[in-house]
Amino acid sequence: MNIIVCIKQVPDTAEIRINPETNTLMREGVPSIINPFDLHAIEAAIQIREQMGGRVTVLTMGPPQAETSLREAVSMGADDAVLLSDRAFAGSDTWATSYTLAQAIRKLGADIVFCGKQAIDGDTAQVGPETAEFLDIPHISYIRKIEEVNENYIRVERLMDEGYDIVESSLPVLLTVVRELNTPRLPSLKGKMAAKKAEIKKLGMADIGADENNLGLKGSPTQVKNIFAPEVKAERKMIEGSPEEQVDNLIKELKEIKCL
């Protein structure tokens, strides 16, 4: 079983600062960690390997310093680590990121791809599912439990607002995971030593056969104009009366504000 876990290095702080000129995250001077949801993805991958054998590869796209996050994943028990790093990747939005990850995953080959449900810096939750689309494989998001897995089949529980779904899929498949799935293990001493010596495989644009036009800023349809905290304008109106009156009044209200 070949398992790839996509991870992201994110700033470890609640006080993320935004560069007012470029509207992008300012990462200087902020300690970096593995995106917390991705730790659950790594744990899930290691548990499946312990049960079925195979290899766990952690994959990240980022600047050279993202290597420290890859080494941390190796100290938890990942077998291999791959860093996607190239000037051409800089400025990628979720579309370009997903395209790039998919190109790398296609080259590396995987039966299962794990991602955290979203990254705590961007919070889009788009990269996992988009990567599956580029790969043309099924994906199941927000999984909270893996009920069964074998060489060509998986059954999981997907967390929903109220309760959960049981979803089955053939392999290969991409899964995005929520915290409820497991408790990520701490590193081991032997893992930390292995991580120190581990060879980090580096892949660039040419290595993954990517089309330059789909990469980085150039390949990103998203243009960030402004980032701000939305103002809370909470206007409430209680519509009372019998159910029939309530419906009549609601329709009237909606017509007034031209929603109907």
Place this chain on the structure above:
Amino acid sequence: MDYFFDEEQIMIRDLARQIADEKVMPIRAELDEKEEFPWDIMNILAQSDFLGIYIPEEYGGMGRGGFEFCLAVEELSRACLGVSTTYAANALGTYPILLYGSEEQKKKYLPDIASGRKLVAFALTEANAGSDAAGVQTTARLEGNEYVLNGTKQWITNGGEAGIYTVIAITDKSKGARGASAFIVEKDTPGFTFGKKENKMGIRSSSTRELIFENCRIPKENVIGKPGMGFIVAMKTLDSSRTGVGAQGVGVAQGAFEAAAAYALERQQFGQPIISIQAVQHILADMATQIEAARALVYAVAKFIDTKAKDVSKESAMAKLFATDVAMKVTVDAVQVMGGAGYMREYPVEKMMRDAKILQIYEGTNQIQRNVIGQALVKETAKKK
């Protein structure tokens, strides 16, 4: 203070600290209250390779020594002595096999110990044998290819939870101290059962139980070393393990100091934090100085033992004696600095004070440690004449 650790030693200390902070501290009060054996934490320690730190690599361990083991014990003790007692007793039970076990015994038992698949316990103490190790009454009679064990061991740490027991029993009453032997007994051997679990003042999450042997038959090959070597095995084991108890003392004292200092910074009296009051500063200054002295001694002795020096009884007794007396004094002082709050279960120092007391008692009372040191001094002095 910087003790110039190598990269691996820093790794061991930091990961032990992370486990202590993230996994032990949040549940230590509950473990104490409920007297719950810390299986979850032992499993985390096993998964993170801490149970094999001092076991050679060929048997699945990390191949480091007693010094690195002390670093881990110190960090765990900073959070909870109940947990660190469980962890350190595992090493105490392992040392007889490590020091005197045959190649077959090492191959059979050490990999399971290093991986944490099985915990270990060391069983010397009995109703009439403790400080007087020669008072052991448990017997082992050779019958064909088996030894038959009879007797009761008392106050055995990890009793009931461990899968492997190293047990001291008398094989030849007529030979006195030379008539004792050390054995490996596996849990679930017929005739081997457990007595009551003790209700203790401190280290309440650790398991302390009687071991009862009633015609318990074990294979002849389970004798450690040679028949008659039981007391040598026990004494050399204790020589090696005592620094671990010293490290427990350093750790719990450090934990108590940190709690007291943090509280003194917050607590306002007479319009200022009490840490600004000289009377309080002097108590904290003495605590910190004693802790640093104890740490330096424990580290130095642990490194000395790791050189495989021939006779380490005096030095290991000094490390255990000094560091555990410091632990008792510092934890009492921490309660004093914190005043009423220190006496309350909401804060961790009353538990640390209760826990610390055992360090002056187990693995040789501090009076016995003074005997060991005294006898060594007599020998050294007589030699010089």
